[in-house]
Amino acid sequence: MWTYDKKLQYPVKIKNPNPKLAQIIISQLGGPDGELAASMRYLNQRYAMPYGKVTGILTDVGTEELAHLEMVAAILYQLTRNLSQEEIAGTPFATYFVDHTTGLYPVAASGVPFDMKYVGIKGDVIADLNEDLAADGAIT
Amino acid sequence: MLRPSNYNCNRGNCRNDMKMLRALDFAIQETVLYLDAYPENRQALQYYHQLMEKRRELAEAYERGCGPLTMYGNQSHTSWDWVEGPWPWEADAN
Numbered sequence: 001m002w003t004y005d006k007k008l009q010y011p012v013k014i015k016n017p018n019p020k021l022a023q024i025i026i027s028q029l030g031g032p033d034g035e036l037a038a039s040m041r042y043l044n045q046r047y048a049m050p051y052g053k054v055t056g057i058l059t060d061v062g063t064e065e066l067a068h069l070e071m072v073a074a075i076l077y078q079l080t081r082n083l084s085q086e087e088i089a090g091t092p093f094a095t096y097f098v099d100h101t102t103g104l105y106p107v108a109a110s111g112v113p114f115d116m117k118y119v120g121i122k123g124d125v126i127a128d129l130n131e132d133l134a135a136d137g138a139i140t
Numbered sequence: 141m142l143r144p145s146n147y148n149c150n151r152g153n154c155r156n157d158m159k160m161l162r163a164l165d166f167a168i169q170e171t172v173l174y175l176d177a178y179p180e181n182r183q184a185l186q187y188y189h190q191l192m193e194k195r196r197e198l199a200e201a202y203e204r205g206c207g208p209l210t211m212y213g214n215q216s217h218t219s220w221d222w223v224e225g226p227w228p229w230e231a232d233a234n
Contacts, residue, residue, distance in 0.1 A: 003210050006227070007158060009166065011234035056176035064169060074229035 002063065009067040014078035019093035022079040023109065026096070028072045030106025030114035035072055037118045038136060039065035045132070048123040073104050154206035157198060161209075164195050 028034045042062030049055040080093070080102040088097050095111060106114040120131035171188045178184060203213040207221045214222050226233040 003212070005165075006207075006209055006222075007162060007165075008228045008234065009169075010162065011159075012229070013231045013234040053176055053179065057173060060169075060172055060176055070229065074234075077229050078231055 002066075005067075008071055008074055009064075010071060012071055012074040012078060014075065017081050017083050017087070018079050019083060019088050019091045019097075022076050023092040023096065025072065025075055025079070026107060027109035029069065029076060029104070031108035032118040033135060034106070034108075034114070035065050035069035036106050036114050039063075039069060040116060041119045041121070041132065041135060044119070044121050045128045048121075048125070048128065050125060054125065054129075076104055077102075154202070157202045157206065161195070161198055161202060164191060164198065167191050168195060 030036055039062050042058045042065060046055050046058035046062065049058060083102065085097075088094050096105075096107070099105075108114075120128070120135075122128055122131070168188065168191050171184060171191060175181065175184050175188060199209055199213075203209055203215055207224060208214045211222060214220060228234075
């Protein structure tokens with residue numbers, strides 16, 4: 001199980017809203033190499049791991065990715081605070097706003113919603129760790 | 141008794157304690173990942189316990205004066221402070 005820590009892993013304090021920047025950063029929330037994909041990758045791969053050390057790393061790194069997800073969400077939340085429709089119109093964020101307003105919905109920068117198709121889980125230690133290397137550069 | 145306003149206390153203690161807590165937790169996180177891969181490393185294990193001792197003290201002080209860090213940390217018997225803001229993703233909390 002998990003328990004929520006009521007704090008960010010690293011503080012986020014944004015002074016100026018910026019919908020254009022939010023439309024780029026949102027890919028780190030719901031894109032193919034985003035934090036949601038990373039956490040789903042590690043947390044679902046861990047069941048097939050034959051070694052305690054690797055299971056431990058996948059559990060702890062997968063959990064940390066959820067903390068990263070929250071920091072990215074905090075960035076997006078603060079970048080899109082108190083925006084008027086005029087400030088959003090004409091920016092790349094406008095099409096997202098049509099469906100979600102400023103609610104946080106995990107999508108890629110292209111607007112494609114988050115998909116587990118981004119993640120490889122094969123039940124094989126070598127295949128899965130190679131997937132992790134390809135996706136994240138390293139698994140830690 | 142704890143008041144929600146203590147979370148944003150003017151003395152700045154809560155903000156400073158939170159900053160220190162984040163730094164400690166980051167060090168603990170990295171030490172844990174190292175220990176996952178090298179569980180036999182006594183030096184790392186000792187470092188983990190050093191950090192944890194500081195964390196226990198700081199977390200206890202924070203929860204007493206500023207509010208719960210987890211759902212297990214509501215110190216007050218007269219108010220449910222867990223739902224008092226600001227929440228971590230709000231600029232005011234950082």
